[in-house]
Amino acid sequence: MIKDKKPEKIILDFTYAEDAENICKQINRTGIPCIIKEQDVGEHEKAMQNVGSDDSLARQDILYITDDAGKALMAKTAGVAVLIYFHEDNKAEHFHGCRFYIEGFEDADATYYTKVYQREKRIPWTICETKRLVIREMTAEDTEVLYALYEDKSVVKYMEDLPENMEEEREYIKDYIDKVYGVFGFGMWLIVLKDTEEIIGRVGFQNLEVDFSDEKERQEACLLCTEEKEAEAFWESREAWVELGFLIASKYQKKGYAYEACEAAIAYMKEEFPEYKRMARCKKENAEAIRLCKKLEIAYWLG
Numbered sequence: 001m002i003k004d005k006k007p008e009k010i011i012l013d014f015t016y017a018e019d020a021e022n023i024c025k026q027i028n029r030t031g032i033p034c035i036i037k038e039q040d041v042g043e044h045e046k047a048m049q050n051v052g053s054d055d056s057l058a059r060q061d062i063l064y065i066t067d068d069a070g071k072a073l074m075a076k077t078a079g080v081a082v083l084i085y086f087h088e089d090n091k092a093e094h095f096h097g098c099r100f101y102i103e104g105f106e107d108a109d110a111t112y113y114t115k116v117y118q119r120e121k122r123i124p125w126t127i128c129e130t131k132r133l134v135i136r137e138m139t140a141e142d143t144e145v146l147y148a149l150y151e152d153k154s155v156v157k158y159m160e161d162l163p164e165n166m167e168e169e170r171e172y173i174k175d176y177i178d179k180v181y182g183v184f185g186f187g188m189w190l191i192v193l194k195d196t197e198e199i200i201g202r203v204g205f206q207n208l209e210v211d212f213s214d215e216k217e218r219q220e221a222c223l224l225c226t227e228e229k230e231a232e233a234f235w236e237s238r239e240a241w242v243e244l245g246f247l248i249a250s251k252y253q254k255k256g257y258a259y260e261a262c263e264a265a266i267a268y269m270k271e272e273f274p275e276y277k278r279m280a281r282c283k284k285e286n287a288e289a290i291r292l293c294k295k296l297e298i299a300y301w302l303g
């Protein structure tokens with residue numbers, strides 16, 4: 001499955017750092033093989049050319065760790081997944097276009113290196129799993145499947161539809177991966193059946209976009225929480241809340257998948273992003289969604 005994609009090895013290629021051997025030992029202890037790319041520091045220019053011209057590295061499942069801006073640029077140009085080692089001796093370097101940095105290796109584990117590698121190679125993260133489902137990030141390659149899900153208008157009756165132009169949505173997803181997944185670490189994900197790997201819906205969280213300027217608007221919103229103190233907290237600090245969204249293909253409804261996916265997504269957010277409070281937004285006529293929110297014991301408001 002796509003969720004199993006991970007780096008086969010890690011290559012260290014340092015120009016300034018002198019602790020490569022110790023770092024290599026620390027990485028090897030994570031279970032991911034690590035090797036040091038040997039070179040003479042005096043052959044700096046030649047080394048950079050070799051990295052950039054060796055497209056075989058890009059074809060391999062490799063995470064390349066360097067402390068040299070020139071090498072990083074050449075590696076990224078060649079399509080290699082890059083992680084920058086930032087330390088006292090390379091602060092003058094400017095790592096343009098690089099997204100991931102590490103300052104120490106003691107606490108980095110295999111999961112961390114795998115997630116950096118996957119993000120660099122645009123491989124979707126697996127968010128969580130249940131007995132029957134895998135919840136993962138979406139990719140541009142999922143666009144056609146999403147449109148198939150949205151063809152049944154009864155499924156999307158209470159939510160915003162996709163744009164008519166599929167290519168527009170494909171470009172939006174590419175941007176979403178970088179600016180939502182890459183920045184916040186969460187967003188709207190896909191629900192996949194474990195047995196068949198079929199995409200059957202969406203679930204996830206987004207930053208809450210609500211602006212109630214007066215008490216009347218608050219009352220009309222009909223905020224319903226499991227505890228009164230949650231309602232008070234909502235109005236005091238709305239930016240600390242995220243909104244749950246979900247969608248299940250019609251032929252998979254009434255099978256418990258919505259509850260299973262939402263429960264797992266909520267548990268994930270509680271574990272990984274405890275600073276956020278979670279709520280949902282439901283249309284007053286959407287009885288099924290309201291029942292699900294009550295079962296999940298999640299705060300919700302009717303609009």
